[in-house]
Amino acid sequence: MEFERRFATEEACRAYLVQLRWPDGIRCLRCTSPSVWRTARGLYHCTFCHFQTSVLAGTTFQDTKADLRLWFRAMWYVTNQKSGVSALGLQRALGLGCYQTAWTWLQKLRAAMVRPGRDRLTGVVEADEAYLGGPRPGLPGRGAAGKTLVSVITQVDGRGIGRIRLRRIPDASARSLERAVRAAVEPGSVVRTDGWSGYRQLETLGYRHEVVREEAEVGQHLLPRVNRVVALFKRWLLGVHQGAVTPAYLDAYLDEFTFRFNRRTSRWRGKLFYRLVQQAVQVPSRPQRTARRAVVTP
Numbered sequence: 014m015e016f017e018r019r020f021a022t023e024e025a026c027r028a029y030l031v032q033l034r035w036p037d038g039i040r041c042l043r044c045t046s047p048s049v050w051r052t053a054r055g056l057y058h059c060t061f062c063h064f065q066t067s068v069l070a071g072t073t074f075q076d077t078k079a080d081l082r083l084w085f086r087a088m089w090y091v092t093n094q095k096s097g098v099s100a101l102g103l104q105r106a107l108g109l110g111c112y113q114t115a116w117t118w119l120q121k122l123r124a125a126m127v128r129p130g131r132d133r134l135t136g137v138v139e140a141d142e143a144y145l146g147g148p149r150p151g152l153p154g155r156g157a158a159g160k161t162l163v164s165v166i167t168q169v170d171g172r173g174i175g176r177i178r179l180r181r182i183p184d185a186s187a188r189s190l191e192r193a194v195r196a197a198v199e200p201g202s203v204v205r206t207d208g209w210s211g212y213r214q215l216e217t218l219g220y221r222h223e224v225v226r227e228e229a230e231v232g233q234h235l236l237p238r239v240n241r242v243v244a245l246f247k248r249w250l251l252g253v254h255q256g257a258v259t260p261a262y263l264d265a266y267l268d269e270f271t272f273r274f275n276r277r278t279s280r281w282r283g284k285l286f287y288r289l290v291q292q293a294v295q296v297p298s299r300p301q302r303t304a305r306r307a308v309v310t311p
């Protein structure tokens with residue numbers, strides 16, 4: 014009810030976006046001048062270059078024809094479902110006539126769940142890689158096709174897990190693994206891996222490298238925290254998405270899972286919502302492919 018009151022009008026939603034996008038005041042999108050006035054259509058007219066800035070331009074909501082209140086309800090719903098939502102669930106919750114719309118919105122919101130310029134993990138981390146996806150049982154002869162290799166990096170927090178980073182990688186070569194580690198982990202950190210050759214050069218990249226297991230099979234016998242995260246991810250995928258996900262869309266699910274996992278201790282649900290909106294105004298909308306049913310299970 015508090016949510017409904019707070020965002021009862023399109024105007025209130027817009028004001029909230031302005032506040033999160035320009036916490037230090039509105040600036041012209043073209044010349045960054047702070048000298049703007051608001052037009053009757055809700056745009057910001059720059060007194061220097063006469064460019065008109067929209068609060069929606071360059072955000073997740075760019076070019077949307079829908080009422081912002083509906084977008085806000087979608088974000089509220091997405092952040093309030095403890096384990097996640099499916100497009101069908103969102104369609105029902107919002108009373109959308111069209112499955113495709115719900116699906117597209119969900120993809121856009123998932124893209125916003127990766128924080129732009131997010132910081133890297135520090136301290137001690139476990140880095141390993143796992144196969145996600147793969148042939149559905151009962152469909153013989155698919156071989157390794159459809160399996161997707163994912164780099165899983167988990168922060169060591171006492172006996173537990175701190176934050177995580179998940180990222181699809183093309184193969185388990187040193188090049189791919191080093192790129193994943195560099196994107197996710199601050200140099201100077203301790204990186205624990207198994208004995209796989211792909212991790213051998215981490216010291217030269219400025220990491221302290223600990224081989225905690227000599228075995229080196231790609232995608233198997235995972236390090237303990239990585240193993241737990243992979244098991245949780247697979248269970249989550251099965252529970253929320255019935256496990257049906259094509260490799261092409263795996264990125265979005267990895268992002269959503271990471272967003273939820275890294276904020277799993279946030280008790281205040283409003284904070285999750287705040288973060289999502291904050292990130293949504295920083296992430297440009299990207300063209301979406303059409304929804305397709307998948308043949309791949311975790």
Ligand SMILES: [Zn+2]
Nearest residue numbers: 041044059062
């Ligand atoms: Zn300007």
